[in-house]
Amino acid sequence: MATPVVGQPLSRVDARRKVTGAATYAAEHRIEGLLYGVIVNGTVARGTVSEVAVDAALGHPGVLHVLTDFGGLRLAHPVDRLAFYGQPIAVVVAETLEAATHGASLVEATYERQDAITDFDDPDLPSQTPEDEPDYSRGDPVGAMGSAQVKVDLNLSIARENHNPIELPSTIARWQGGRLTLWDKTQWVQGAARNVAGALGIAVGDVRVHAEFVGGGFGSGIQTYDHVILAAFAAREVGRPVKVVLTRRQFYYGTGFRPASRHRMALGSSTAGRVGALVYEVRIENARYQTYTDGLTDLPQFLYGVPNTSTAYRVTPIDVHSPCSMRGPGVVSGNFALETAMDQLAHELGVDPVELRLRNEPTRDEVAQIPFSTRKLRECYETGARRFGWSRRKAKPGASTDGDLLIGMGMATASYHNNRRDSSALARISADGTATVFAATGDMGPGTTTSVMQVAADALGLPAESVTFRLGDSTYPTAPLHAAACTMASVGSAVHTTCNALKAEFVRRAVADPDSPLHGADPQDVRARAGHLETSDGRARDSYRDILRRADLPSLEVNGNWGPGDADTRISTYGYGAVFAEVSVDPLLGLVRIRRIFAAYDVGRVISPKLAHSQAIGGMVGGIGMALLEGTVTDHRDGRIVNASLADYLVPVNADVPDLDAAFINTEDPQADPIGVKGLGEITIVGVAPAIGNAVFNATGKRLTNLPIRPEALL
Structure with a gap:
C-alpha cells in the first residue's frame, strides 16, 4: 500500500521560487507601457475639499496626469466629502515612480473643515446595537449573578491594531478594449x-484578477480598498497600464484595522467552581459611514457551560476609516476578556486554572442547542499541561523567581468556528499522467498550494510530484475568500470531491473498454494507487496514461462542487486549543519577556504537519504582538495616525520570540466535511494574549486588563 501524501511533513512546493526571488508578487509583473500612480491623501478627518491645486505637479518632469474627480466611482465611503484622515483626494500618474511620488508632494489642497471625533472613548458619543449582533440572553443572568457566591467583574481594553505584512498593498491595472486585468495583492480574487x-460600473465578466503569490495578509487583503479601484480608474482614464503601491504609512490609512475595544466581563460562581452566570458587554470603534462587526461575543456565549449568560455588543461611530477583519477577528478580543476573567476567578477560588475550565465543560452547544461534532478540549488541556510542565507552576503569584526576575505561568483556552463554505474545483489529468487542479482561492502564506495538492494526490492515487494545484486567478472555479480559516475545509473538500469524480470517470471508461485490463471489473473494486487504477487484489491494473492513449484524448477533466449544506444546523463544529505561556518580569524595568509558549490543538485531521506547525508558530507570534507590543496611536486633533511605520508601530522581532511549539490532537471530524479537517489559520492566535497576561499575573500578582501590556503598568 502506497504511503498517503496527506499527513506527510512536506516542504512547500513553491518554497524554492519564493526564496530565490522567482515568485512574482503583484507589484513585480512586467507590463509593457506601465505608468506609476501615487495617491494623494487628505489631511483632515472630516470635511470637504474646496480646491486641489495641481499645476505644480503637472509641471514636474515625467508627470502625465493628476486625477481628482472620483465622482463616477462607487466607493465604500462618500466621494463628495472626507470621512477619515488619509482619504484619497487625487492620483498622480507619471512615467516613473520617483516622478509620481514627487508630483504627489506638489499637490496642494484646501479644505472646509468640520468638527471631527476620532476618540471613541469620548463619553458624549452615542453607541448603537448593530443589526447582525443583537443582544443575547439565556437563563436569568442578573438573578444568578446576584446570588453567586464568588464574583469577578473586570473592565478591559484592547488598543487598535494595524496589519503589517511585509508585502504592501499593490495593484497593476491594464485595460484591453473594455476588459480589465488586475494583478493585485488580494485574499479574494473573485471578490476583488x-x-x-x-465600483467602475462594468460587468464582472470583464474583470480578471491575478494573485498567485501574496506576501502576507492577516485580513488586510479581504476587502477591495480605494487603491485597487483607483489603479483601475487611472488606467482607464490615461489609456495605459498603471501600478499603484501604497507606502507603509499609507497602509495605515488605506486599509482597515482591528478595532479598539472596551469590555466588561463579569462571572458568578459557586465556591465549588461552577460558573453559573456570565455577563459580557463590549463596545468597538466604527466608521460613521459603514458598520463593521465581528465575532466578539461568540466564545463568551459558547465556550463554557454557563446556564445564565447574556452578551451585549455595541459600536461607536467616529470619523475613521472602517475597521476590518484581522487574524482571529473578534474572537481573539472577546476571548481575551473571557480567559482573563476565568483566570481571576480561578485565583479567587484557589482552583487550578485548568481544573476550573474542566469543571465548566459543556456537554453540547448551549447557544445552538445541538451536539458537538468533535470536542477534544480535555485532551488539549491534558497534552498541553503535560508537555509544558504545568505541574511545576506555583499558584501563589510572585512565588517563582530566577535571580532578580519574577517568573510566571499562565494558560488560556482557544477556540474558533469551523467555517466551511460552498466551493468548486476543476481537476484534469493529462496524457503524460500528471494532474492539475484549479480553484480561485489564494495562498497568503499558510501553504495552500501544497496542502490542497496533498489532498488531490491521495484522491487520484498519484505521487505528490505528479500533481499541481493552481490558484490565484478569478477565472478559475469559484472559491470563498482566503480567510476565516475556511480554505482547507472548503476548497480542500471541493478538490477531494472533484478528484474522486475524475477518478470515477477514468474507472468507468476502463471497465467499459474491452482493451483495458480492468474490463468488466466491478467499479467499486477498483482503487487508485501510484498513478494506476487496479483491482483490490492487485491482479489487474491500468494507468491514466494508457486510458487516455486508447481513447485518443489529450486529457480528461471534471468540474466539481462541495458545500456544507445544512450541517451547521445539526452539529456544532469548532476547533479547540489550550495555550500555555511562561514569562519573566523585571520588577525594576517593568519589562516582560516571553520564555516559552506551548499549545495543543484539536483541529481535526492535519493535512500537512509541517505547515500546520508553521501556522501555529505564526499565530503565537501575532499573539505576542497583541499582548505586549501592538497598538495604533491617533492624534485626535486631526485623526492622524502617529505611529504609522514599522519604526514606531511595534511588532515582534526575533529577539521577542522565544521557544514556541505546538502539538495537534489529530482526530478527524468526518461530520464537518469529507476530509475531516477544521480550520487552523485563525485559532492559533486565539488564547495567546490572555495566556501571556495570566502568566504576568502569576509572576507579579498584578491583574493587567489593558492590551498591550506596557512596562509602566508594572512599575
Missing part, C-alpha cells in the same frame, strides 16, 4: 473582481 466591477 466583483468589487472593482461594481
Whole structure:
C-alpha cells in the first residue's frame, strides 16, 4: 500500500521560487507601457475639499496626469466629502515612480473643515446595537449573578491594531478594449473582481484578477480598498497600464484595522467552581459611514457551560476609516476578556486554572442547542499541561523567581468556528499522467498550494510530484475568500470531491473498454494507487496514461462542487486549543519577556504537519504582538495616525520570540466535511494574549486588563 501524501511533513512546493526571488508578487509583473500612480491623501478627518491645486505637479518632469474627480466611482465611503484622515483626494500618474511620488508632494489642497471625533472613548458619543449582533440572553443572568457566591467583574481594553505584512498593498491595472486585468495583492480574487466591477460600473465578466503569490495578509487583503479601484480608474482614464503601491504609512490609512475595544466581563460562581452566570458587554470603534462587526461575543456565549449568560455588543461611530477583519477577528478580543476573567476567578477560588475550565465543560452547544461534532478540549488541556510542565507552576503569584526576575505561568483556552463554505474545483489529468487542479482561492502564506495538492494526490492515487494545484486567478472555479480559516475545509473538500469524480470517470471508461485490463471489473473494486487504477487484489491494473492513449484524448477533466449544506444546523463544529505561556518580569524595568509558549490543538485531521506547525508558530507570534507590543496611536486633533511605520508601530522581532511549539490532537471530524479537517489559520492566535497576561499575573500578582501590556503598568 502506497504511503498517503496527506499527513506527510512536506516542504512547500513553491518554497524554492519564493526564496530565490522567482515568485512574482503583484507589484513585480512586467507590463509593457506601465505608468506609476501615487495617491494623494487628505489631511483632515472630516470635511470637504474646496480646491486641489495641481499645476505644480503637472509641471514636474515625467508627470502625465493628476486625477481628482472620483465622482463616477462607487466607493465604500462618500466621494463628495472626507470621512477619515488619509482619504484619497487625487492620483498622480507619471512615467516613473520617483516622478509620481514627487508630483504627489506638489499637490496642494484646501479644505472646509468640520468638527471631527476620532476618540471613541469620548463619553458624549452615542453607541448603537448593530443589526447582525443583537443582544443575547439565556437563563436569568442578573438573578444568578446576584446570588453567586464568588464574583469577578473586570473592565478591559484592547488598543487598535494595524496589519503589517511585509508585502504592501499593490495593484497593476491594464485595460484591453473594455476588459480589465488586475494583478493585485488580494485574499479574494473573485471578490476583488466583483468589487472593482461594481465600483467602475462594468460587468464582472470583464474583470480578471491575478494573485498567485501574496506576501502576507492577516485580513488586510479581504476587502477591495480605494487603491485597487483607483489603479483601475487611472488606467482607464490615461489609456495605459498603471501600478499603484501604497507606502507603509499609507497602509495605515488605506486599509482597515482591528478595532479598539472596551469590555466588561463579569462571572458568578459557586465556591465549588461552577460558573453559573456570565455577563459580557463590549463596545468597538466604527466608521460613521459603514458598520463593521465581528465575532466578539461568540466564545463568551459558547465556550463554557454557563446556564445564565447574556452578551451585549455595541459600536461607536467616529470619523475613521472602517475597521476590518484581522487574524482571529473578534474572537481573539472577546476571548481575551473571557480567559482573563476565568483566570481571576480561578485565583479567587484557589482552583487550578485548568481544573476550573474542566469543571465548566459543556456537554453540547448551549447557544445552538445541538451536539458537538468533535470536542477534544480535555485532551488539549491534558497534552498541553503535560508537555509544558504545568505541574511545576506555583499558584501563589510572585512565588517563582530566577535571580532578580519574577517568573510566571499562565494558560488560556482557544477556540474558533469551523467555517466551511460552498466551493468548486476543476481537476484534469493529462496524457503524460500528471494532474492539475484549479480553484480561485489564494495562498497568503499558510501553504495552500501544497496542502490542497496533498489532498488531490491521495484522491487520484498519484505521487505528490505528479500533481499541481493552481490558484490565484478569478477565472478559475469559484472559491470563498482566503480567510476565516475556511480554505482547507472548503476548497480542500471541493478538490477531494472533484478528484474522486475524475477518478470515477477514468474507472468507468476502463471497465467499459474491452482493451483495458480492468474490463468488466466491478467499479467499486477498483482503487487508485501510484498513478494506476487496479483491482483490490492487485491482479489487474491500468494507468491514466494508457486510458487516455486508447481513447485518443489529450486529457480528461471534471468540474466539481462541495458545500456544507445544512450541517451547521445539526452539529456544532469548532476547533479547540489550550495555550500555555511562561514569562519573566523585571520588577525594576517593568519589562516582560516571553520564555516559552506551548499549545495543543484539536483541529481535526492535519493535512500537512509541517505547515500546520508553521501556522501555529505564526499565530503565537501575532499573539505576542497583541499582548505586549501592538497598538495604533491617533492624534485626535486631526485623526492622524502617529505611529504609522514599522519604526514606531511595534511588532515582534526575533529577539521577542522565544521557544514556541505546538502539538495537534489529530482526530478527524468526518461530520464537518469529507476530509475531516477544521480550520487552523485563525485559532492559533486565539488564547495567546490572555495566556501571556495570566502568566504576568502569576509572576507579579498584578491583574493587567489593558492590551498591550506596557512596562509602566508594572512599575
